[in-house]
Amino acid sequence: xxxxxxxxxxxxxxxxxxxxxxxxxxxxxxxxxxxxxxxxxxxxxxxxxxxxxxxxxxxxxxxxxxxxxxxxxxxxxxxxxxxxxxxxxxxxxxxxxxxxxxxxxxxxxxxxxxxxxxxxxxxxxxxxxxxxxxxxxxxxxxxxxxxxxxxxxxxxxxxxxxxxxxxxxxxxxxxxxxxxxxxxxxxxxxxxxxxxxxxxxxxxxxxxxxxxxxxxxxxxxxxxxxxxxxxxxxxxxxxxxxxxxxxxxxxxxxxxxxxxxxxxxxxxxxxxxxxxxxxxxxxxxxxxxxxxxxxxxxxxxxxxxxxxxxxxxxxxxxxxxxxxxxxxxxxxxxxxxxxxxxxxxxxxxxxxxxxxxxxxxxxxxxxxxxxxxxxxxxxxxxxxxxxxxxxxxxxxxxxxxxxxxxxxxxxxxxxxxxxxxxxxxxxxxxxxxxxxxxxxxxxxxxxxxxxxxxxxxxxxxxxxxxxxxxxxxxxxxxxxxxxxxxxxxxxxxxxxxxxxxxxxxxxxxxxxxxxxxxxxxxxxxxxxxxxxxxxxxxxxxxxxxxxxxxxxxxxxxxxxxxxxxxxxxxxxxxxxxxxxxxxxxxxxxxxxxxxxxxxxxxxxxxxxxxxxxxxxxxxxxxxxxxxxxxxxxxxxxxxxxxxxxxxxxxxxxxxxxxxxxxxxxxxxxxxxxxxxxxxxxxxxxxxxxxxxxxxxxxxxxxxxxxxxxxxxxxxxxxxxxxxxxxxxxxxxxxxxxxxxxxxxxxxxxxxxxxxxxxxxxxxxxxxxxxxxxxxxxxxxxxxxxxxxxxxxxxx
Amino acid sequence: xxxxxxxxxxxxxxxxxxxxxxxxxxxxxxxxxxxxxxxxxxxxxxxxxxxxxxxxxxxxxxxxxxxxxxxxxxxxxxxxxxxxxxxxxxxxxxxxxxxxxxxxxxxxxxxxxxxxxxxxxxxxxxxxxxxxxxxxxxxxxxxxxxxxxxxxxxxxxxxxxxxxxxx
Numbered sequence: 029x030x031x032x033x034x035x036x037x038x039x040x041x042x043x044x045x046x047x048x049x050x051x052x053x054x055x056x057x058x059x060x061x062x063x064x065x066x067x068x069x070x071x072x073x074x075x076x077x078x079x080x081x082x083x084x085x086x087x088x089x090x091x092x093x094x095x096x097x098x099x100x101x102x103x104x105x106x107x108x109x110x111x112x113x114x115x116x117x118x119x120x121x122x123x124x125x126x127x128x129x130x131x132x133x134x135x136x137x138x139x140x141x142x143x144x145x146x147x148x149x150x151x152x153x154x155x156x157x158x159x160x161x162x163x164x165x166x167x168x169x170x171x172x173x174x175x176x177x178x179x180x181x182x183x184x185x186x187x188x189x190x191x192x193x194x195x196x197x198x199x200x201x202x203x204x205x206x207x208x209x210x211x212x213x214x215x216x217x218x219x220x221x222x223x224x225x226x227x228x229x230x231x232x233x234x235x236x237x238x239x240x241x242x243x244x245x246x247x248x249x250x251x252x253x254x255x256x257x258x259x260x261x262x263x264x265x266x267x268x269x270x271x272x273x274x275x276x277x278x279x280x281x282x283x284x285x286x287x288x289x290x291x292x293x294x295x296x297x298x299x300x301x302x303x304x305x306x307x308x309x310x311x312x313x314x315x316x317x318x319x320x321x322x323x324x325x326x327x328x329x330x331x332x333x334x335x336x337x338x339x340x341x342x343x344x345x346x347x348x349x350x351x352x353x354x355x356x357x358x359x360x361x362x363x364x365x366x367x368x369x370x371x372x373x374x375x376x377x378x379x380x381x382x383x384x385x386x387x388x389x390x391x392x393x394x395x396x397x398x399x400x401x402x403x404x405x406x407x408x409x410x411x412x413x414x415x416x417x418x419x420x421x422x423x424x425x426x427x428x429x430x431x432x433x434x435x436x437x438x439x440x441x442x443x444x445x446x447x448x449x450x451x452x453x454x455x456x457x458x459x460x461x462x463x464x465x466x467x468x469x470x471x472x473x474x475x476x477x478x479x480x481x482x483x484x485x486x487x488x489x490x491x492x493x494x495x496x497x498x499x500x501x502x503x504x505x506x507x508x509x510x511x512x513x514x515x516x517x518x519x520x521x522x523x524x525x526x527x528x529x530x531x532x533x534x535x536x537x538x539x540x541x542x543x544x545x546x547x548x549x550x551x552x553x554x555x556x557x558x559x560x561x562x563x564x565x566x567x568x569x570x571x572x573x574x575x576x577x578x579x580x581x582x583x584x585x586x587x588x589x590x591x592x593x594x595x596x597x598x599x600x601x602x603x604x605x606x607x608x609x610x611x612x613x614x615x616x617x618x619x620x621x622x623x624x625x626x627x628x629x630x631x632x633x634x635x636x637x638x639x640x641x642x643x644x645x646x647x648x649x650x651x652x653x654x655x656x657x658x659x660x661x662x663x664x665x666x667x668x669x670x671x672x673x674x675x676x677x678x679x680x681x682x683x684x685x686x687x688x689x690x691x692x693x694x695x696x697x698x699x700x701x702x703x704x705x706x707x708x709x710x711x712x713x714x715x716x717x718x719x720x721x722x723x724x725x726x727x728x729x730x731x732x733x734x735x736x737x738x739x740x741x742x743x744x745x746x747x748x749x750x751x752x753x754x755x756x757x758x759x760x761x762x763x764x765x766x767x768x769x770x771x772x773x774x775x776x777x778x779x780x781x782x783x784x785x786x787x788x789x790x791x792x793x794x795x796x797x798x799x800x801x802x803x804x805x806x807x808x809x810x811x812x813x814x815x816x817x818x819x820x821x822x823x
Numbered sequence: 824x825x826x827x828x829x830x831x832x833x834x835x836x837x838x839x840x841x842x843x844x845x846x847x848x849x850x851x852x853x854x855x856x857x858x859x860x861x862x863x864x865x866x867x868x869x870x871x872x873x874x875x876x877x878x879x880x881x882x883x884x885x886x887x888x889x890x891x892x893x894x895x896x897x898x899x900x901x902x903x904x905x906x907x908x909x910x911x912x913x914x915x916x917x918x919x920x921x922x923x924x925x926x927x928x929x930x931x932x933x934x935x936x937x938x939x940x941x942x943x944x945x946x947x948x949x950x951x952x953x954x955x956x957x958x959x960x961x962x963x964x965x966x967x968x969x970x971x972x973x974x975x976x977x978x979x980x981x982x983x984x985x986x987x988x989x990x
Contacts (some may be wrong), residue, residue: 056871062913065921066928067905068856068896075855249860249868249956250922281921299922300857332862547920547957648934708916708962743954752951754960767969 046312047703047765047772053560054771056708057127060552060566066251070297073253073269077326081255082111082318083165083735084310084327084343087171088152088337089146092406093193094738096144096173099154104170110161112320113171115144119316123201125284125375127411128306129271130583131520131579136203136214136373138196141283146175147195147371148406150336157325159615178404182736184345184366187212187294187403190517195371195404201812205464207375213400214373217381219460224564227360227395231351234360238297239346239424240802241785243730244723246341246413247748249548250299251334254310255762256317258326259292268593271305272548272584277576283312284319291315295574301410301546302720304339307374313531335741339411342379342402342732343368344420352432353397356446358393361428365799366418367402370409376402379410381461382417386782387425387670389455390514391447394456407735410585414717415781418515423803425492427510430793441485441495442789444512444676451475465726470669474764474774476700477512477674483760484698485510488678493694497795507795510678511786516670517775518589519764524666525594526580527560527601531609531659533651535629535643536568543594544574544584544804548777549709550590554598556705557770561602563626564643580662588673588775591705597665612646615655671766672674675699677718677783681791685814688807690792692722692755698781699759702766702774714780718757721784729804830854831898845871846880849895854946856896856925860954867929867953870926871895877933879952898927899932907977908932911970912963918975927953931967935974941967 064070092312101113119141119183127135142152154171158164179193188211196209202736203284203728206216228234254268264286271291281288298305310327320680329338351360365383369376384398413419433443436612449455452474461470485491490508495504528540539558555569572578582594606626613631614621617639632640650659681693697714702712727747731739739744765772788802798813826837830850830852839848847868849857860868862881869881900906908931911917918924927950933942934949941949945966955963 050838056916059911059916059918061921062907062918063902063909064910064916066900066909066924067853067899069902070921070926071855072858072922074859075850125841166839246919246954248922249921249954250858251860297922298920299860300920331826331863331865548921711918712919712958712962716957717959720956742863744863745859748954748956750951750954751960751963752947754947756964757962759958817893820878 032254033746039378049487050560050771052556053705054707057552057556057566057706059549060555060571065297069604072250072297072299072815073255073267074326074328077255078257078324080158081324082157082317082321082325083161083164084155084157084314084325085168086152086800087168087222088333089149089151090151090320091175092179093148093178093195094170094175095178096146096153097176098174100172103172104156104167107163107167108152109154109163109321110167112317113154114142114158114316115143115154118816120285120456122238122283122285123278123313124279125374125421126308126372128275128279128584133205134205134377135375136207136229138201139372141537148408150408151371154818155317155609156311157321172767176592180736182405182407184368184403187405188816195406214369214404215377215380216606217377217384217400217461219384219457221456221460222395224360224395224397228351230359231273232354233432233435234349234351235428235435236349237428237801239348239427241344241420241423242631242803243343243408244341244728245335245746246298246302246304248302248304251329251330251331252338253304254308254314254447255324255673256314256442257327257403258318260339264291264318266291266315267300267452268293268294268310268311269305270295271301271544271586273544273576274542274575275584276308276311278313278420279308282754284315289582294578298546302414303416305584306412306584307337307339317407320347331650331743332741333744335649336408340408340414342410344383344426344432348424350432352436354436356436356438356443357445358391358559360395361388361393362397363388364399364724367400368405368410368702369402370405370407372409373402373404374409376410378463379417381463383421385420385461385467386515387421387459389457390449392449392513407732408738414720414778414780419721419785422511422513422782425511425610425783427631427789430509430790430804440510441481441490443479445478447476448512449475463519463522468669470520473671473768474702474766475674476762476764477676479513479762480674480676480698480700483762484676484678484696487758487760488696490678493680493785494794498797500722503684505683505685505795506680507683507791508678508680509787509790510676511783512792513675513677513782514672514778515588515775515779516672517592517731517769518667518670519587520604520670521666523583523587523589523593524664525582525597526599528580528660528662529605531605533647533649535564535647536570537620538570538572539598540579541594541598542579543590543620544585546585548713549706550585550594553591553705557595557598558602559769562606564629569686588778591770592774593665593667596774597663599770600663600665603661605659608659608661609643609646612659613641616641616649663785667768669768671768671774673699673701673776675779675783677787679784679787679791681788681795683792683810685796688797688811690726690788690805690810692788695755697757697759697780698762698766699776700762701776703763703772704776705771705773710761710776713777714759715757716786717778719749719754721781722755722788725788725804727804727806737771824886826885826889828893830893831895841886843885844881845883845885845888848885849880852894854897858922858925860922861863864875865954866907867926867930868923868927870953872929875933875936877930899928906913907973911973912966915966915969917958917962917966923955924955926956927963931970935971939975940971950971
């Protein structure tokens with residue numbers, strides 16, 4: 029209860045976040061936008077198109093690497109209905125990054141709206157705005173571009189060799205971080221903790237291997253889409269499918285060379301992002317077309333472009349080594365990796381550092397070395413993708429843990445229970461690897477990982493399933509694998525979220541927040557937190573969110589920060605409002621504020637529940653009669669730590685040794701996300717994240733020809749799981765109480781993305797004794813590995 | 824060219840381009856609950872009922888539905904008067920971003936209209952033309968089950984599950 033009233037100054041301080049009974053927090057409240065979505069009434073970006081709107085379209089590069097010698101748009105311009113054409117010759121040349129990160133962005137400024145060079149198949153060459161789609165398509169065909177093809181480089185390691193084609197040779201690109209474009213290095217990061225050589229020498233067994241993750245897509249069902257128009261005052265409005273409205277506003281202002289005040293960014297309903305919409309991809313071009321024509325312009329990537337020309341998971345090649353003693357103690361982890369960022373360095377440094385910080389801190393180990401490089405190649409561009417480096421790193425580390433446990437004859441469950449980081453502990457890697465700055469020292473305050481491992485193993489039937497399916501008769505074998513995981517909650521000392529809560533006549537409130545619900549349920553979570561704090565029903569919270577004109581600042585929906593940080597800002601703002609309301613209630617009831625308790629939509633005098641004033645009565649008093657004022661609360665939240673959620677995943681597979689087909693038959697994910705503000709939404713986040721990565725582990729993969737062109741940019745040849753064949757995921761929520769999070773919450777959205785790649789590989793090994801070190805685990809790769817094993821056994 | 828159809832119970836005469844696809848025609852009428860996710864007939868977010876059968880409206884030429892009865896997500900219910908399937912999707916937590924939801928609900932409607940008590944295998948089969956990237960499908964299957972019960976209860980009470988169309 030809020031009993032700390034006193035003066036306004038002290039009361040504005042957030043109440044301590046102690047565990048307590050809650051009314052709406054922790055309950056599976058239906059999504060606040062659920063019915064408007066389910067009835068088709070909710071408006072996404074493309075659902076409200078103003079009259080006389082033009083269609084914008086991109087001309088994309090057919091070459092992996094080429095100079096643009098000339099562009100001739102004269103024929104296209106003659107086409108009736110063409111209103112504007114943009115290319116490198118007629119737009120400002122301003123280096124920036126498309127990565128929607130805090131300022132200054134820890135990604136190199138290596139991108140221009142249009143450049144005189146193209147760096148991958150699908151790179152931007154020109155844009156057209158026309159009266160109709162058909163005219164725009166015709167106009168694209170009439171633009172004559174003369175290319176001078178350049179040698180291209182597609183392999184991570186080739187790109188680093190002396191004499192490799194230089195992808196970014198332009199002089200006007202910069203980065204304030206480690207950056208050496210002349211060697212195709214977009215970034216690098218190193219950390220050295222303890223003494224790695226000593227640690228390896230102390231080990232009884234050293235396991236090691238080369239691992240590789242691949243190119244795959246976010247594949248939101250709503251592609252990237254942007255609508256721009258000028259409002260009656262001539263200000264630029266950008267209605268767009270973005271996870272980062274405020275970064276979008278800043279980066280578009282930079283790229284167009286206009287002031288931030290001239291721009292308003294609105295995020296309507298968003299059809300899935302998964303990190304791919306933490307990127308300024310269409311907004312700058314669309315806005316420029318509107319500025320040139322004065323007309324509304326709608327731009328939407330088609331499905332093929334969504335694959336080739338938006339963003340992808342950064343592929344990574346890793347060399348990892350782990351030393352263990354016979355008793356299970358981990359003495360050393362040596363991790364080296366090359367991250368492929370494709371043609372531009374978006375998120376290239378921070379995904380890399382997260383490989384280290386979100387994986388290597390998971391185990392107690394005094395000697396850890398991390399050495400990572402991010403390289404440019406002439407392939408599609410990596411970006412933020414749910415899991416953000418931890419997915420890549422755990423693919424390797426999760427398999428090494430299994431190998432190490434097997435090597436010393438220990439059950440991986442026992443091995444993980446023995447070695448995982450615990451509450452009250454820290455790891456030097458947290459400080460050693462930051463996100464463009466030094467990392468932040470952090471002591472783990474809440475950790476339910478042991479419980480996750482135990483409950484998950486029990487529900488899954490680990491003892492019954494592991495090691496039992498390899499001897500099944502017939503060609504189909506079964507195996508079980510597991511992995512432990514951690515992520516973070518927000519970027520410490522960098523992310524910031526703010527909120528304002530305003531009281532209405534009837535005791536309801538408006539919540540103004542910059543938080544960006546991309547389908548995750550963030551709006552519902554925020555409404556629950558405000559309702560809980562103010563003792564009102566969720567339906568009494570009216571949301572105005574993700575609109576740069578009408579919302580306070582928020583860094584955006586990424587880094588698993590929304591529940592933890594935007595939620596904390598909302599809670600503090602609600603506390604601030606409550607304390608201001610308490611002053612008015614005290615005045616009205618003629619008692620001192622600290623004598624007041626909070627009831628359902630009312631205050632009452634402690635020990636005298638009949639002496640009471642409803643929120644409605646106090647709102648009316650403040651608005652209309654005495655000491656008139658608008659009662660409002662506001663707050664900002666930053667975090668000094670990034671409390672990791674933890675998880676243990678268990679997976680059973682069937683491997684068909686004749687066809688190589690792997691099928692997931694059982695998957696259990698046990699997750700500690702602190703207090704789940706809304707358990708149903710937390711389960712949904714987990715199930716979706718797991719299925720996304722089962723797809724990535726088994727079938728989703730970009731296929732390229734020798735010229736760097738993606739061969740399968742369609743759902744016909746790039747398969748997502750359908751309801752027909754999907755495995756079903758069982759979720760166990762293991763609540764802990766995180767003292768720094770709102771009502772004890774940590775994050776949940778990203779962590780479970782990191783489980784399937786290692787868990788499935790470990791299960792395949794358990795079934796058929798082959799280790800799949802390169803993802804995805806397609807039938808071809810499985811058969812190849814089985815064949816290699818047979819050969820090795822016979823020689 | 825002219826197109827004569829009934830959309831959500833209302834007879835319409837529309838002027839359309841010969842090459843227009845049904846999804847675009849519907850969206851231009853303001854029926855934007857029908858989504859365009861891929862325009863290749865793979866994702867199912869554009870699904871509508873044509874004479875009771877679920878079809879991808881992104882590839883279907885509008886000219887080919889002359890005389891047909893079209894039902895879009897808006898025809899099932901609205902926020903004040905939602906269809907039991909729409910309620911079930913919300914209750915189950917089957918709606919995340921909601922972009923695939925209208926198509927999923929249309930497929931569910933087509934299934935439950937013909938088979939009031941389908942097996943899980945039939946549900947999987949009937950929804951297999953609809954992609955969802957958010958949920959992992961588990962809660963969508965829950966939603967179909969909840970909808971089944973709601974509809975059975977409503978018909979047991981003698982209540983019609985057909986919603987009146989709002990003017």
